[in-house]
Amino acid sequence: MLQVRNLSKDYDALSALDNLSFQVDDGQFLCILGPTGCGKTTLLRMIAGLITPSAGEIILDGQKVRSPGPDRGFVFQEYALFPWRTVQQNVEFGLEVRGLAPAERQRTARAYIALVGLTGFEHYLPKQLSGGMKQRIAVARVLANDPRIVLMDEPFAALDCQTRNVMQEELxxxxxxxxxxxxxxxxxxxxxxxxxxxxxxxxxHRPGRLVESIPVDLPRPRDRLSPELHRLRGRILDLLAGQVSKTELLGETCTTI
Ligand SMILES: Nc1ncnc2c1ncn2[C@@H]1O[C@H](COP(=O)(O)OP(=O)(O)OP(=O)(O)O)[C@@H](O)[C@H]1O
Ligand SMILES: [Mg+2]
Incomplete structure (x- = not known):
């Protein structure tokens, strides 16, 4: 469905991403893991069509990506809600842009607000919500547009580890x-x-190059404490040994909810 071919990006003399190739199948949940500054946001922004590659190409459903489009939804690293719009109005935003009638917009937005568990908060402003609630609304806003592919840039990085665990399960x-x-x-x-x-x-480490592509054939729902997850985590940390500190890649360990 999505093919990334020999993709590179230079910012003047700085090489951010170097000759990256991979593909994503329809319905796949692909995680892109790499140390800070290795070009992850740059990669997502190129797939979103917000910036142009220095070399290589991105093909989505057989078409070369040249500009942003409603087929790609983006959840940003920082919360990117409109502060002056309520929860309901934030989720309706893309539907308004697409010209949906008000009744249809309201119905769709309410369904997605319910999907992320925030029914009852439709009339709140973003400043009245917690970090986790804001990120749920950002997810609802993207899903309400029914994109082909959802691009998520460290959406839970700003959350404490317990909220992060809950958000992963809810996602x-x-x-x-x-x-x-x-x-x-x-x-x-x-x-x-x-x-x-x-x-x-x-x-x-920068410039981001593919170290390895690892299939995760473990059944869902997964147990964070299972020996299989533990082994896989160890294998990835070994792969990255020497690239970055383990502390950065492990983050906070949080096993209770
Ligand atoms: N607009 C820009 N102009 C110049 N350099 C940039 C620009 N955007 C990113 N860079 C540089 O490109 C490199 C990759 O940045 P990018 O934001 O893609 O990394 P990242 O993997 O998302 O990092 P993090 O995990 O910290 O979010 C960094 O060295 C950054 O300084
Ligand atoms: Mg980033």
């Missing part, structure tokens, strides 16, 4: 309820990647 529930949309989820947390992904692309 998987929403993903199931949504007939498993294709997701590209960027993180620099190994635990998050092994818990969420069907497949993990491990990137090197």
């Amino acid at each position: 998987l529930k929403v993903w199931d309820a949504q007939q498993r949309k294709t997701i590209l989820f960027v993180t620099h947390n190994v635990e998050e990647a092994v818990f969420l992904a069907d497949s993990i692309l491990v990137l090197s």
Whole structure:
């Protein structure tokens, strides 16, 4: 469904991403894991069509990506809600842009607000919500547009580890309820990647290059404490040994909810 071919990006003299190739199947949950500054956000922004590659190409459903489009939804690293709009108005935003009638917009937005568990908060402003609630609304806003692919850039990085664990589980529930949309989820947390992904692309230190593509054939729902997840985490950390400090990639360990 999505093919990334020999993709590179230079910012003047700085090489951010170097000759990256991979593909994503329809309905796959792909995690992209790599140290800070290795070009993960740059990669997502190129797939979103927000910036142009220096070399290589991105093909989505057989078409070369040249500009942004409603087929790609983006959940940003920082919360990107409109502060002056209520929860309901934030989720309706893309539907308004697409010209849906008000009644249809309201119905759709309410359904997605319910999907992320925030019924009752429709009239709140973002400043009245917690970090986790804001990120849920950001997810609802993207899903309400029914994109072909959801690009998520460390959406839970700003959350404390317990909220992060809850959000990971809720995202998987929403993903199931949504007939498993294709997701590209960027993180620099190994635990998050092994818990969420069907497949993990491990990137090197800057400039980001593919270290290895690792399929995660573990049944869902996954147990964070299982020996299989633990082994996989160890294998990925070994792969990255020498690239970055283990502390950065492990983040906070949080096993209770
Ligand atoms: N607009 C820009 N102009 C110049 N350099 C940039 C620009 N955007 C990113 N860079 C540089 O490119 C490199 C990759 O940045 P990018 O934001 O893609 O990394 P990242 O993997 O998302 O990091 P993090 O995990 O910290 O979010 C960094 O060295 C950064 O300084
Ligand atoms: Mg980033």
